[in-house]
Amino acid sequence: MEWAIISIILVVVVVFVALTIKIVPQQRVGVVERLGKFNRLLTPGLNILIPVIDQVRTYHDLRIQQANVPPQTVITKDNVQVQIDTIIFYQVVGPEEATYGISDYVYGVRNISTATMRQIIGKLELDETLSGREKISTDIRLALDEATEKWGVRIERVEVIDIKPPLDIQEAMDKQMKAERSKRAIVLEAEAAKQDMILRAEGDKQSKILKAEGDKEARIRQAEGSRQAQELEAHGEAKAIQAVAEAEKSRIELIRSAGLDEQVLAYRSFEALAEIAKGPANKVFLPTSAVETLGSLGAIAEVFKASKDSK
Numbered sequence: 001m002e003w004a005i006i007s008i009i010l011v012v013v014v015v016f017v018a019l020t021i022k023i024v025p026q027q028r029v030g031v032v033e034r035l036g037k038f039n040r041l042l043t044p045g046l047n048i049l050i051p052v053i054d055q056v057r058t059y060h061d062l063r064i065q066q067a068n069v070p071p072q073t074v075i076t077k078d079n080v081q082v083q084i085d086t087i088i089f090y091q092v093v094g095p096e097e098a099t100y101g102i103s104d105y106v107y108g109v110r111n112i113s114t115a116t117m118r119q120i121i122g123k124l125e126l127d128e129t130l131s132g133r134e135k136i137s138t139d140i141r142l143a144l145d146e147a148t149e150k151w152g153v154r155i156e157r158v159e160v161i162d163i164k165p166p167l168d169i170q171e172a173m174d175k176q177m178k179a180e181r182s183k184r185a186i187v188l189e190a191e192a193a194k195q196d197m198i199l200r201a202e203g204d205k206q207s208k209i210l211k212a213e214g215d216k217e218a219r220i221r222q223a224e225g226s227r228q229a230q231e232l233e234a235h236g237e238a239k240a241i242q243a244v245a246e247a248e249k250s251r252i253e254l255i256r257s258a259g260l261d262e263q264v265l266a267y268r269s270f271e272a273l274a275e276i277a278k279g280p281a282n283k284v285f286l287p288t289s290a291v292e293t294l295g296s297l298g299a300i301a302e303v304f305k306a307s308k309d310s311k
Contacts, residue, residue, distance in 0.1 A: 094152025
């Protein structure tokens with residue numbers, strides 16, 4: 001009997017402690033109601049409650065949460081049905097408002113996201129819808145922020161995961177994309193061929209220019225070589241003429257130093273002419289103008305003989 005009483009007392013103590021002491025983890029808060037009315041929030045750590053009088057209505061996670069919105073089929077401005085899949089990132093910033101402002105804020109966020117998406121896509125054409133993911137995400141986030149401000153929920157980000165047009169339109173878009181790629185490939189190939197022709201022409205031009213410059217340089221060098229050869233040849237001829245003149249000058253000076261003047265040389269020439277005339281088959285004709293010269297040569301001969309006898 002005593003053990004039964006002790007056991008009951010222990011159970012009561014444990015229940016009392018469990019109802020009195022609440023340990024709340026980090027980034028979580030609890031909404032406490034006292035006699036059915038909001039009293040306070042349980043902060044992270046150790047909290048004391050009055051059993052039976054105080055009750056924890058709910059706990060809220062203060063971390064950023066995500067809510068996947070089921071794929072929605074919406075109609076664009078040009079009457080094309082597209083299926084859009086989105087995901088929403090939100091955070092509870094007002095636990096009291098999130099508890100008493102709406103029964104289920106996650107469900108409310110999804111419904112508002114769907115309604116807003118239909119309104120936004122209904123104002124856009126298909127091409128604008130496919131290329132306007134960022135605009136769609138921004139518009140949905142602004143609409144959700146305005147609605148969830150009273151719920152104590154802040155929308156951090158809205159992401160459009162996928163936009164799927166109808167199958168036939170997608171096939172047409174694929175064909176168009178392939179045509180664009182083929183066109184782009186043809187244009188790039190033509191541009192490459194054009195660049196190749198330009199580079200070849202430029203290379204040929206540079207080659208001709210270099211060849212012409214080389215020919216010009218060769219002709220200049222050849223002309224320079226010919227000019228230098230002519231200068232050297234002329235210089236050699238001048239040296240030769242100078243040498244001959246020097247030799248002739250030396251010979252004349254030697255003749256003069258030997259006492260042979262013009263009259264002596266003329267006499268020597270007359271003697272040579274006489275020797276030539278001694279031959280029986282040789283005839284020498286003298287012009288009349290040479291007679292006077294021969295007359296003077298006789299006197300010269302006498303002088304020459306006298307000079308030899310005196311020696």
